[in-house]
Amino acid sequence: MDKNPGKSVDQAWTNLLRAHRVVLTGVEAKLKAARLPPLAWYDVLWELDKAGKDGLRPFELQKKLLLPQYHLSRLLERIESKGYLERQAIKEDGRGQRLVLCKKGVKIRQEIWDVYGPAIHAAVGEHLSSTEAVKLAKLLAKLIA
Amino acid sequence: MDKNPGKSVDQAWTNLLRAHRVVLTGVEAKLKAARLPPLAWYDVLWELDKAGKDGLRPFELQKKLLLPQYHLSRLLERIESKGYLERQAIKEDGRGQRLVLCKKGVKIRQEIWDVYGPAIHAAVGEHLSSTEAVKLAKLLAKLIA
DNA sequence: CTCTTTTAGATGCATCTGCATGTATATATA
DNA sequence: TATATATACATGCAGATGCATCTAAAAGAG
Numbered sequence: 562m563d564k565n566p567g568k569s570v571d572q573a574w575t576n577l578l579r580a581h582r583v584v585l586t587g588v589e590a591k592l593k594a595a596r597l598p599p600l601a602w603y604d605v606l607w608e609l610d611k612a613g614k615d616g617l618r619p620f621e622l623q624k625k626l627l628l629p630q631y632h633l634s635r636l637l638e639r640i641e642s643k644g645y646l647e648r649q650a651i652k653e654d655g656r657g658q659r660l661v662l663c664k665k666g667v668k669i670r671q672e673i674w675d676v677y678g679p680a681i682h683a684a685v686g687e688h689l690s691s692t693e694a695v696k697l698a699k700l701l702a703k704l705i706a
Numbered sequence: 707m708d709k710n711p712g713k714s715v716d717q718a719w720t721n722l723l724r725a726h727r728v729v730l731t732g733v734e735a736k737l738k739a740a741r742l743p744p745l746a747w748y749d750v751l752w753e754l755d756k757a758g759k760d761g762l763r764p765f766e767l768q769k770k771l772l773l774p775q776y777h778l779s780r781l782l783e784r785i786e787s788k789g790y791l792e793r794q795a796i797k798e799d800g801r802g803q804r805l806v807l808c809k810k811g812v813k814i815r816q817e818i819w820d821v822y823g824p825a826i827h828a829a830v831g832e833h834l835s836s837t838e839a840v841k842l843a844k845l846l847a848k849l850i851a
Numbered sequence: 852c853t854c855t856t857t858t859a860g861a862t863g864c865a866t867c868t869g870c871a872t873g874t875a876t877a878t879a880t881a
Numbered sequence: 882t883a884t885a886t887a888t889a890c891a892t893g894c895a896g897a898t899g900c901a902t903c904t905a906a907a908a909g910a911g
Contacts, residue, residue, distance in 0.1 A: 567823075569839040570831040576846035577830075581726040582772055583850050620859060627727055632898070634861060639897095656859040656906045678712075685722075686715040688848045694714040700842040701721035703833045705728050765889060777868070779891060784867095801876045801889040 588680040595676045602640055603677060606670040609646060609662045616661035645669055733825045740821045747785055748822060751815040754807045761806035790814055
């Protein structure tokens, strides 16, 4: 199994790129078909939903989502323009702002999940046993660390 | 391990997205630092290099790379504009063209690989044993099928 | 306090992407 | 052969992304 040590790494890499592309394309297509916002919005909505009343500041969100600053800035702009979130000024820091979900945002998050959740399970759950999914999650986790 | 069957799938999904983002960002950054073309170019260059003298037609490449047609069309346009590939008209099919790497393209492919290969191994190889890489590759392969 | 540096976030500009559609050739059908 | 349909590839346009830079407020140095 280790004749060519580099080979297995290359294969893992290639499959990571392909699996990501295939699976993501499928899921995004389902969201679009349901006339829902793209996937990236979900992450923001979900983090803010979890954060609750106090919300989060953009830079906190940025660290959670691993997005470049300018990317998040514009993503928030779009999400806000749809009335899903609200920006509140904060007294402690005049540079900053607090992001809080609006009712509409809470609602759309759920609506997205109603499509997103099943889509994930179709894309992943149908191809892997539960045990395999756990293994996959663990192996991928090592790449992140 | 199967208390909550959906949970493991969600975790695998989340980690797939994160691992892809983290690892890809790092690799792309290394290519950019070396003033080399972005990753997407490599796939094209590599397929054409493997295809050799006869090259490939865009629609063949498209199937191999799983790219949308318009995406590939423009990607080829950019790669061609740098003089890395040549489009040849073909007699059998007046609609089509044959894509063949130029010398410059062969050269740049190698140069990219000189950075890309080590980058992959840093991103993946250093976090996984060879056995783990094989397992990861197999699990990911199931998602593609 | 004044001056410098750091941090939070926005934005102009060029490039890239996605979608829809266009053009041209090839194939199928009548 | 005339006509419809399908396939190969390109492209106009709107929106998204990446990069560098900007503004403003905070924190630190003297």
